[in-house]
Amino acid sequence: MTARLRKLIMFPLAFAFVAALWEAYKAVGPENGGRVLGFGLLPRTGDRAMPHVWKMVSRLGRPEVRGGKETILSVVTSATWYSFRVAFAAFVIGTLLGIAVAVLMARFRLLERALMPYLIVSQTVPIIVLAPLIIGLMAYGSRDLVSKTWIAATLLGVFLAFFPVAVATLRGLQSTPPAAMELMESLASPWWRTLLKLRFPAAVPYIAPALRIAGASAVVGVVVAEISLGVPLGVGRLILSYGQEASTDPPKLYTAVFGAAVLGLVMAVLVALIDRQMMRRHPPAGT
Amino acid sequence: MDVTSDTGDAVRVRGVSKVFNRGAANQVDALVDIDLTVHRGEFVSLIGPSGCGKSTLLRLIADLTEPTAGELIVNGKSAHQARLDQDYGMAFQQSGLFDWRTVERNIELPLELKGWDKARRRARSAEMLNLVKLPEFASHMPWQLSGGMQQRVAIARALAAHPQLLLMDEPFGALDEMTREHMQAELLRICSETGTTVVFVTHSIPEAVYLADRVVVMSPRPGRITATVDVGLGRDRSELTREASEFFDRVTEVREALRGTHVGDAVSGIDDR
Amino acid sequence: MSTATRTRGSLAIVLPPVVFGVLFLALWQAWVEIANVKPFVIPKPTAIMQSLFEDPGLVTKACVVTGVNALVGLMGGAILGFIGAVLTNRFRLVADLVNPLAVTVAAVPAVVIVGVLNNMYALDSQIGRRIMVTIAVFFIVFVQVTKGLQHNDATQMELMQSYAATPRQVLAKVRVPNTMPFLFTAIRTAAPIAVIIALVSEYFGGTQDGLGTKISSTLNGSNKALGFAYVVGGSIVGLLFFAGSSLLEYLVVPWQRRRVHG
Numbered sequence: 001m002t003a004r005l006r007k008l009i010m011f012p013l014a015f016a017f018v019a020a021l022w023e024a025y026k027a028v029g030p031e032n033g034g035r036v037l038g039f040g041l042l043p044r045t046g047d048r049a050m051p052h053v054w055k056m057v058s059r060l061g062r063p064e065v066r067g068g069k070e071t072i073l074s075v076v077t078s079a080t081w082y083s084f085r086v087a088f089a090a091f092v093i094g095t096l097l098g099i100a101v102a103v104l105m106a107r108f109r110l111l112e113r114a115l116m117p118y119l120i121v122s123q124t125v126p127i128i129v130l131a132p133l134i135i136g137l138m139a140y141g142s143r144d145l146v147s148k149t150w151i152a153a154t155l156l157g158v159f160l161a162f163f164p165v166a167v168a169t170l171r172g173l174q175s176t177p178p179a180a181m182e183l184m185e186s187l188a189s190p191w192w193r194t195l196l197k198l199r200f201p202a203a204v205p206y207i208a209p210a211l212r213i214a215g216a217s218a219v220v221g222v223v224v225a226e227i228s229l230g231v232p233l234g235v236g237r238l239i240l241s242y243g244q245e246a247s248t249d250p251p252k253l254y255t256a257v258f259g260a261a262v263l264g265l266v267m268a269v270l271v272a273l274i275d276r277q278m279m280r281r282h283p284p285a286g287t
Numbered sequence: 288m289d290v291t292s293d294t295g296d297a298v299r300v301r302g303v304s305k306v307f308n309r310g311a312a313n314q315v316d317a318l319v320d321i322d323l324t325v326h327r328g329e330f331v332s333l334i335g336p337s338g339c340g341k342s343t344l345l346r347l348i349a350d351l352t353e354p355t356a357g358e359l360i361v362n363g364k365s366a367h368q369a370r371l372d373q374d375y376g377m378a379f380q381q382s383g384l385f386d387w388r389t390v391e392r393n394i395e396l397p398l399e400l401k402g403w404d405k406a407r408r409r410a411r412s413a414e415m416l417n418l419v420k421l422p423e424f425a426s427h428m429p430w431q432l433s434g435g436m437q438q439r440v441a442i443a444r445a446l447a448a449h450p451q452l453l454l455m456d457e458p459f460g461a462l463d464e465m466t467r468e469h470m471q472a473e474l475l476r477i478c479s480e481t482g483t484t485v486v487f488v489t490h491s492i493p494e495a496v497y498l499a500d501r502v503v504v505m506s507p508r509p510g511r512i513t514a515t516v517d518v519g520l521g522r523d524r525s526e527l528t529r530e531a532s533e534f535f536d537r538v539t540e541v542r543e544a545l546r547g548t549h550v551g552d553a554v555s556g557i558d559d560r
Numbered sequence: 561m562s563t564a565t566r567t568r569g570s571l572a573i574v575l576p577p578v579v580f581g582v583l584f585l586a587l588w589q590a591w592v593e594i595a596n597v598k599p600f601v602i603p604k605p606t607a608i609m610q611s612l613f614e615d616p617g618l619v620t621k622a623c624v625v626t627g628v629n630a631l632v633g634l635m636g637g638a639i640l641g642f643i644g645a646v647l648t649n650r651f652r653l654v655a656d657l658v659n660p661l662a663v664t665v666a667a668v669p670a671v672v673i674v675g676v677l678n679n680m681y682a683l684d685s686q687i688g689r690r691i692m693v694t695i696a697v698f699f700i701v702f703v704q705v706t707k708g709l710q711h712n713d714a715t716q717m718e719l720m721q722s723y724a725a726t727p728r729q730v731l732a733k734v735r736v737p738n739t740m741p742f743l744f745t746a747i748r749t750a751a752p753i754a755v756i757i758a759l760v761s762e763y764f765g766g767t768q769d770g771l772g773t774k775i776s777s778t779l780n781g782s783n784k785a786l787g788f789a790y791v792v793g794g795s796i797v798g799l800l801f802f803a804g805s806s807l808l809e810y811l812v813v814p815w816q817r818r819r820v821h822g
Contacts, residue, residue, distance in 0.1 A: 006656070014660040114576035124802035125795040126756040129775050133787070216667055220760075223669040227763055228776065239672050243765065257672050264668030351721055370724050377722045383715035386815035387737045396733070400723050430815045 019053045026052070051250040056258075059251035072252065076238065076259040083222055083234040084263055086150050090157025091218040091267070095211065097158065098165030103195065105166075106173040119170075122163040131156050131224050149233055153225035160221040161214035168210030172203025205282050208275045215271035219264050235259045296360075297452050297484035298325040298348055303357030305343055305510075316509035317343045321357070323503065323512065327451070330478060330485045332495035332502045334541065340510025341488045342456055348486060349377055349454050362451060373401065375452040376445030380460045382437040384429040384444075391416065391425040394444045401448065415443035418477055435466040439473065446481060453478070453485045460490065468529075471497055475524060492545070496537045497529060504544040514544035603785035611789040618786075619793040626771040627797050629686055630758035633693020634801075637754075638747050640694065641701025646736065649709050662699040674761040689761040689770075696757050697750045701743065708742030709735055744809040751805040755798045771797070 060073040105112040134155050176199045184194045226236025238256040245252055300323040307315040318340040325331050333341040346352045348359055350370040361369035369375060376397070384393045394412040395403075403411075416422045419439040429437055438458055445453055459467045471494060478485055489495050495502045496518055504514040518537050520528060528534055585605045591597070592604045599607060612619060648654035673695075677688035712735065720730045762772030771794045778787035 007660075010656045011660040014657045017657055018661070110576060113573065114580035117577040118581075121795075121799065124752045125798035126752070126759050128756055128760060129771070129791050129794045131776075133779050133791070216669075219667075220669040223672065224760060224763065228780075236672075240764070253676060257676055260672045261664065261668045265664060268663065268667030349722055351718060370722065373724065375722075377719065379715045379718065381713075381715040383713070383719045385716070385734070385737065387740065397723055399733075400725055400729060428815060 022053055056251045056254040060255050072255050076255050079235045079238050080259040080263050083226065084266060086153050087157055087219045087222040087267060090154045090222060091161050091215050094158040094161025094218060095165050095214055098162045099169050102166045102169035102173060105170055119163060119167050123167060128224060131228060153222045156225045157218035157221035160217035164210045164213040168206045169203060172206030173199050176202045204278050208278050211275060212271050215267045219267050223260060235263060295327045296324050297327045297362060299360040301358050303347060303354045303359060305347060306355045319509040319511050321512060325484060325486060327484055328482050330499045332499035333488045333505060334495045334502060335505030336507060338507035339505040341505050345454055345456055345486060345488050349375065373448055374450055375454055376450045378441050378445045378455045378458040380457045382441040384437055384440060386429055389426050389428060390440050393440060394447050396444060397448050411447055415447050419443045434462050435470055438470060451484060453483045455485065455487045457488055457490060479522060492538055492541050496534060496541060502541050504541060513547065516540050516544060599784060603788055607785040608788040611785040612792060619789055622769060622771045622774045622790060623793045623797050625769050626758050629689045630693055630754040630801065632690045633758065634697050634751060634754040636694040637697025638701050641698045642705050642743055645702050645705035645709060655706060658702060662703050665696060665699045674764045678765045688766060689758055692761050693754045693757050697754055700750045701746045704742045704746035705739050708739035711738065741813045744813050748805040748809050751801040752798055755801050759794060
């Protein structure tokens, strides 16, 4: 069995394993939750708190609202697709911006010295806290609510994707082997040509892994933005509103969660493909 | 093999062969029909181009791998038993020191595994540090030491349990020339003080001659012993020895023996300095 | 290096970002004053500082709630991740099952699961959020420590073989210590993530006294200056976590500082 085939089989098996654990705990766990070592550690196992796995799946097929025409599946799917487009746009813009800023910082040392600490700090500080601010700023404009939604979500996604790409690109540009740089100098190559022919290709092993983080960050940013906004478009908002109905219709929440999971996975697969394409001609990174 | 007739040879290799990937397309005859005896207290160098099997032979003696044919008697027992009884110490090209342990705790490692108590271990490691002339560095960490000093600690560790046999696989290979020569002198001093038998694998002809009583020349494809050169420079060697005419004669003798060993068509890796 | 050169060197490093920061704040302040931007849209930097120092206890309390959640999750996830990796090291099947989950948790805005978790516990419990952080940290640490366990130094392994050491001795004396750098690097990576997840988890229901909810409510309301003050508080918590875990790594795994290959 080849490694790739094995990995492919393991994926659904892993989820089946989790589902089995879920049901097993549900069967034996205490109805109203329990305490372990004095902490209320064990979750409640009633159908309200932990619906059966098959109920979650079957809920997909039934209508979203009582008497409504659309099934949850179609609602969740279209919401997920909407969020995906926003997240992808945010990812692309954030990446391009990050690379551009990194190139500028590589060119102008003063700029690098001025901005670098902030870039590093951005990796450790939860900049996602600024989400409400960006969304609040949107209230300032006069556009309609729907546009405001995706602009705000995109902005936040861009903001979150930008930083890891900028940091990684700069690091990659700065770690060109000095011997190669000296070669280009001896060939009297101007700065921009050296950048394109040497430093950029050499930086690819650094940029590629950062893209994965950027992709995931864009998704998180977009989903969080959607949750904070007042218009039910996109999968984030669905999660929140279904969550509010959780006491009457528990499995509904999980359907939205599945949608968000699919969103994240699709983005991850996409970025992984881009990664593979970029790294085609590179030996595995030694980092 | 009659063990009782063993008059105290440290190592006896009889008819040993080692084949990798037997029967497959990429079969390698690393060693074919090797016979070698190392007497107690002797210093033997193994030298040859890449692929001649010298490292494999060392690992067979150490029982880190098994022969395809033949037998190895170490310290009067099978190589396997000798390893279980910890009858030898070993040093590699990388010092293999544990970064998270102090120098003295690195030296104590084999003693710990043997179950010695702390006081006894501490006393022995102090003794070994004196032997390799690094007593002030007991509480230092390996990364604070230079490459040469790290190898000295590795040698101290290899001798910590006072084994009668020391197996060394190019331990000075990663060091620069000056440090190397210094380490060679140190090794000779240590071995004369402890009377240890040594089997030493190297790529360097001067190193092989300077250190050994006997230089065993090997050649590849298939790996075998092609010549043995008795050095005969006596045990009392110094820096002056390197400039003696007998030294140059032996070096030439080894070099010529090597020339008959397909050095040309292999990627030779022979250090002719 | 002379003192003069050293001072000049440190100035060159410190000055540009400080100047940039000060300039940025000054421009911000000026823009708000000149354009007469209302305080409920964008506050002045001075107003933010005022909010912060007027009642530091307010911001601190929220920081503590979120911070503790992040810390509990970070420690729990690290311990479980480490133990899990060591125990399952022998069983390839377990690693194969966990890896897809690790990939998913990394890719999916896993935070959405918090809504689910909160559903499973009482309304005033912080457990859901702590579990969320634990899960995220667990996978990071598990993957890294597993990688570390596979990273066997050939010389050290041959050495242990020459000592006729038992597999358990090899695990205890060589392989587990060799994973320490991986463990503490993973903790340093996971620390800021723990804070972020603790924070974002608060958007999904549960108690309303953590940084996430406070920031959200104040920034959506009219007291923007206070909202920014909370943001500053959140940034400080993030920095503290990063600094703390970096310090821990520096102290426990000092040989990472300078590897001399010998």
